[in-house]
Amino acid sequence: MANASSKRIASANETALKNLELGLLIVNALSPVIRFLLSLITSRSFIPRKFVIFLHVIFVGASIVTWRWFRTIGTPSRPGSGQVRVGEDLGGKGVIELGWDLIYMTWICTLGSALLGDWVWWLSLLVPAFGAYKLFSTIRPILAMLLPGLFGPKQPRDPAQAQAGAGAGGNVQEQEGDKPESKRQAKLKARMERGDKRVQQKQVQVQRGQ
Template sequence: MVISLNPMANASSKRIASANETALKNLELGLLIVNSLSPLLRFFLSLVTSRSFIPRKFVIFLHVVLVGGSIVTWRWFKTVGTPSRAGSGVRVGADLGGKGVIELGWDLIYMTWICTLGSAILGDWVWWLSLLIPAFASYKLFSTIRPILAMFLPGIFGPKNPQAQAQQQQAQGNAAATGGEDRPESKRQAKLKARMERGDKRVQQVQVQRNR
């Protein structure tokens, strides 16, 4: 989105630019605090407990990969979320509070922070929580492409029973159109109907009086 440089700039664009600036500052501060505090906590706990200061190689690998991914995501957020000049106007950055890929980027950063600090305090087993990142990403990706898959494979990715669902909606619409006349009869009405079928004279007399 490109806006002109004048006092009447779009209020929504200004709000997005301000929110992005705040989010990027908090993100930079969070990256600094988490990655500085984690080794300090590990060192302190290695002195007071039997835990080793240096984690296992696999944990180091996960830490490097996820922290590196967080830094790359931060740089990408800074690129797409910062306003830039575009000719005679300003190109407003993408909303960093949006959904889709941006939301997955935040999930990666937050889960990395949780695993980094959690493993420093509780132990290296906390890094198993990092498996939630690809699991959630796969779920979001499937939710995004499911409507497309349903177009080609409706029997697998479509509604469970579209015919039954359509019939139910049609029945509800008919009931609403007739003012609720299709509602099931009450127990009293069912008993009176049964008596009439058996030829109960009292019920027949009441029915005759109503007809009059």
Template sequence: MANASSKRIASANETALKNLQLGLIIVNTLAPAIRLILSLFTSRHLLPRKFVIFLHVISFGATVVTWNWFKTIGTPSRPGSGQVRVGEDLGGKGVVELGWDLIYMTWICTLGSAILGDWIWWFSLLVPAFGGYKLFSTIRPILAMFLPGIFGSKQPGQAQTGAAGQAQDGAAAQPEEKESKRQAKLRARMEKGDKRVQQQQVQRSR
């Protein structure tokens, strides 16, 4: 079972790395071509502003670094005997997921800016914003230990307390309800003159 799971992850990693390499080639070849075509038939400039060029260089370098990191941790090895070894699942959560978000957002901004304009690069701010959110979600339990009044959540505890109280009330009310029905039956039998009920009442009084 473990080897079957490793083979599945290895196959998924190999496919992801091939698609990633193909995507890097297509995006970074298609974007300059689109800019060249639009500059010939429209009034747009071939080269964007210096700040946008700087964003292009930084984002391209980040995607290449991420790609090499994915290759290092995700490329499977087959030492022999049908065994497959794989470091990390490239479809996992955490830092790996943030790396994919960085790559996808860079591709969107690269192609989007070539087609629609350089304002698309504002969407790149979503990557650090999402990273900050994930980091806060990770360290929030630690902060809650030191500052429970600010970072702690009281709703689950209150919900558990309320549920426990309702369960106790229900448990206490159920015997009372059963007892009241029993007393009502005994009273009805006494009114009808049932001798067995009368004998039970006499024995209880003794």
């Protein structure tokens, strides 16, 4: 069973690495072609702004580093014994998931800026924002232990007020439970005043039973 699971992860990792390498080649080759064609058709400049070039170099470089890291930890090995050894599952969570998000966002920004404009690179800010959120979610239990007043669970400020509120709620429920009885008594009293014979017969039966 363990070898079957390793083979499944190894096959998935090999497919993911092949698709990743193909995606890196296609995106980075297609982007300048699209920019060149649109520069001929429209008034858009073929060369993007310096800030966009800087972002492109940073994110593409980070994508290449992530790809090489994926190859290091995810490439399966097959010793002579026939067993398949896999370091990490490239479909896992945590840092691996964040690495895939970085690669996909780089591809979106690279092709999107070539098609729609350089403003698409503002979407790249989602990557560090998501990374900061994941980091905060990971270390929040530690922060709750160190600073329970800021990161711990919220509790009522005054326990006496909470108990008083609970008691008031119980009294309200009791009063609500008494309301149907009081209405019934009021109806019976009104019928007696009108001389309703059914009410008088019920009273006579009750007195005879006593």
